[in-house]
Each structure stands twice: as structure tokens, then as C-alpha cells.
Amino acid sequence: xxxxxxxxxxxxxxxxxxxxxxxxxxxxxxxxxxxxxxxxxxxxxxxxxxxxxxxxxxxxxxxxxxxxxxxxxxxxxxxxxxxxxxxxxxxxxxxxxxxxxxxxxxxxxxxxxxxxxxx
Amino acid sequence: xxxxxxxxxxxxxxxxxxxxxxxxxxxxxxxxxxxxxxxxxxxxxxxxxxxxxxxxxxxxxxxxxxxxxxxxxxxxxxxxxxxxxxxxxxxxxxxxxxxxxxxxxxxxxxxxxxxxxxx
Numbered sequence: 001x002x003x004x005x006x007x008x009x010x011x012x013x014x015x016x017x018x019x020x021x022x023x024x025x026x027x028x029x030x031x032x033x034x035x036x037x038x039x040x041x042x043x044x045x046x047x048x049x050x051x052x053x054x055x056x057x058x059x060x061x062x063x064x065x066x067x068x069x070x071x072x073x074x075x076x077x078x079x080x081x082x083x084x085x086x087x088x089x090x091x092x093x094x095x096x097x098x099x100x101x102x103x104x105x106x107x108x109x110x111x112x113x114x115x116x117x118x119x
Numbered sequence: 120x121x122x123x124x125x126x127x128x129x130x131x132x133x134x135x136x137x138x139x140x141x142x143x144x145x146x147x148x149x150x151x152x153x154x155x156x157x158x159x160x161x162x163x164x165x166x167x168x169x170x171x172x173x174x175x176x177x178x179x180x181x182x183x184x185x186x187x188x189x190x191x192x193x194x195x196x197x198x199x200x201x202x203x204x205x206x207x208x209x210x211x212x213x214x215x216x217x218x219x220x221x222x223x224x225x226x227x228x229x230x231x232x233x234x235x236x237x238x
Binding site: 004006007008009010011013014015016019022023026072074075077078080081083084085086087088090091 | 123125126127129130132133134135138141142145191193194196197199200202203204205206207209210212
């Protein structure tokens with residue numbers, strides 16, 4: 001059976017701290033210590049999140065002896081984008097409908113306002 | 120504290136059956152029975168998945184007495200697309216790099232082939 005990458009990716013992304021780690025790594029690779037700093041988290045807690053992200057293929061870690069720099073791996077995010085893209089037509093249609101509804105409401109309100117002034 | 124929509128959405132999407140249900144609903148609303156049919160799943164199992172999707176705001180259910188039709192709600196998927204979009208620059212850069220690497224390899228192989236023929 002093929003590995004279900006998408007499920008692993010989505011599960012890894014279902015946490016605000018892990019998404020914040022990805023956002024930090026988007027501006028460049030850094031060490032675990034640098035990552036832990038802004039989050040006010042213990043090193044083991046950060047390491048646990050990093051392991052989840054690494055297993056999901058969302059980050060990779062360097063092999064430098066002293067510090068193992070983390071870097072973002074964007075391939076899996078591309079898969080998420082591609083999966084989501086197939087629903088674009090639906091939300092664009094929905095929001096188009098909402099737009100028409102709001103425009104109709106605005107027209108009705110204007111008419112109502114005009115009628116009120118006539119009274 | 121604001122509700123963490125994104126985490127709930129990602130957690131709901133971290134399951135192949137739930138994604139298959141969304142794919143089915145993308146082509147139109149249908150009843151729970153119709154949804155359960157292709158998955159060879161019990162009704163309670165399907166209902167459980169539907170509850171997760173509904174809580175995440177990914178689907179909505181009608182109020183018709185006999186059958187409560189399920190329909191896809193694309194607003195949350197739009198949020199996922201917007202979140203993912205901020206990383207586009209990274210994966211495009213990465214794949215550009217991969218492209219350059221593969222092109223370099225191809226040039227090297229050609230050169231190697233030419234040198235081999237000369238020997």
C-alpha cells in the first residue's frame with residue numbers, strides 16, 4: 001500500500017506551534033535552540049514537534065555535529081496546495097453567490113431608504 | 120481565545136475516508152446512505168466521519184426531515200489554500216533548484232557519453 005503522505009502531512013499541520021515553526025523556518029534554517037526561544041517551550045517539547053514535522057517530510061535536519069540545523073521542505077506543502085486546488089471552483093462559486101446576495105441586499109436597502117424618505 | 124479553525128480543519132482532513140467524502144460531495148449534495156454505499160462502511164462509521172467534518176465546518180447538513188443531505192462547505196478549504204499559498208515561493212524555488220540540478224546532470228551525462236565514444 002502506498003504511504004498516505006497527505007494524512008501524515010495534515011496531521012502534522014493540525015497544531016499551531018508546528019505551523020509557527022514552519023513559518024519561522026520559511027525565513028531560513030536555524031538550530032533547535034533558536035527555534036525554542038520565541039516559543040517559551042522546553043527543548044524536549046520543541047524536539048517532539050520537530051520529530052512530527054520531520055516524519056511528515058515537512059522539515060529536514062542537517063548533519064552538522066554541533067547543531068543540527070532545521071530547514072523547511074516545501075514538497076509536502078505543494079501536495080497540500082494541489083489537493084486543495086481541486087476545490088477552488090467550489091469556494092469561488094460559493095463566494096460569488098455570497099457576493100450576489102450582498103449586492104441584492106444593498107439594492108433592497110437603498111430602495112427601502114428611498115421609500116422611507118417618501119413617506 | 121480565538122478558535123483555532125486551521126488546526127481543526129487540518130485534523131479533519133488527516134483521514135483518507137473523510138477526504139474521499141469531501142471529493143464525493145464536491146459533485147453535489149447527497150444523503151448519508153448514498154455516502155456510505157461506495158465506502159463499504161457501516162452507517163455509524165460514516166456518521167462519525169461526518170460529525171468530524173461538520174464540526175470542522177467542512178460540510179453542512181440539511182434539515183429535511185427524512186434525509187439530512189450533506190453538502191460541502193468550501194470556506195475552510197479556502198483558508199487552507201490561503202495558508203498554504205504563503206509557502207509557494209519556497210517550493211517553486213526548491214523545484215527550480217531541482218530543475219537546474221537535473222539539467223546540469225543531463226549536460227554532464229551527455230559530456231560523459233561523448234567522452235566515452237572518443238575512447
